[in-house]
Amino acid sequence: MIQISTSPGQVWEVDYRAADSIDLNGQPFAWDIADLGEGRFHMLHEGRSYNAEVVEADYATKIIVLKINGQRVELSAKDRFDLLLERLGMSNAATVKVNELKAPMPGLIVDIRVEPGQAVFKGDPLLVLEAMKMENILKASADGIVSSIKVALRDNVQKGQVLVQFA
Structure with missing residues (x-):
């Protein structure tokens, strides 16, 4: 049914x-x-x-x-x-709006693949973070529009630091 x-x-x-x-x-x-x-x-x-x-x-x-x-x-x-x-009151569990992307670990920003105003879809690559000599592609966890990028190329970032904000 x-x-x-x-x-x-x-x-x-x-x-x-x-x-x-x-x-x-x-x-x-x-x-x-x-x-x-x-x-x-x-x-x-x-x-x-x-x-x-x-x-x-x-x-x-x-x-x-x-x-x-x-x-x-x-x-x-x-x-x-x-x-x-x-x-069960959990109908919105699958539609969580993501407002920002945070660094999952400390590292170095080696590539920025988006720009403010750009529409992104779940799974789209946003940034490349080098950590422990490995490149990690950070992807969009949901659809959205990039409102601002809070880091620059070659910036060192800390775990939990906001990297990208979404509108």
Whole structure:
């Protein structure tokens, strides 16, 4: 079972066991769907025809943007694990906003790969820190925008020192 919601606050509970057996809010949902390719579909439900196109799909955040009969619809899906985390008050645990990157150990800044105003994504390299004769690439732990760089090339830094701040 998953829960699907839209931004105005409409929520549906969807239970599916197979492509031909779907319950919507506890009631059987009869539909006919044809895959037209490239993220486009044609659906029939209760005698009405719908054209749907997947505009954007972010599987990490479980947000899908569709265009249904020309109208944009943003959907957010929650599986049973997301719903459990929400019931336990831990729903925001996976979406922690990172405000700064700190030095994990003392060392020397040997490369700076970003600049203020640059958008970065989780896993993007930010700086190279040389420590104990080894180069360590420090990467973004989340998506964000670099607001300032608090170090310069060849600076010696201490453990815990702020290296990069994010907007």
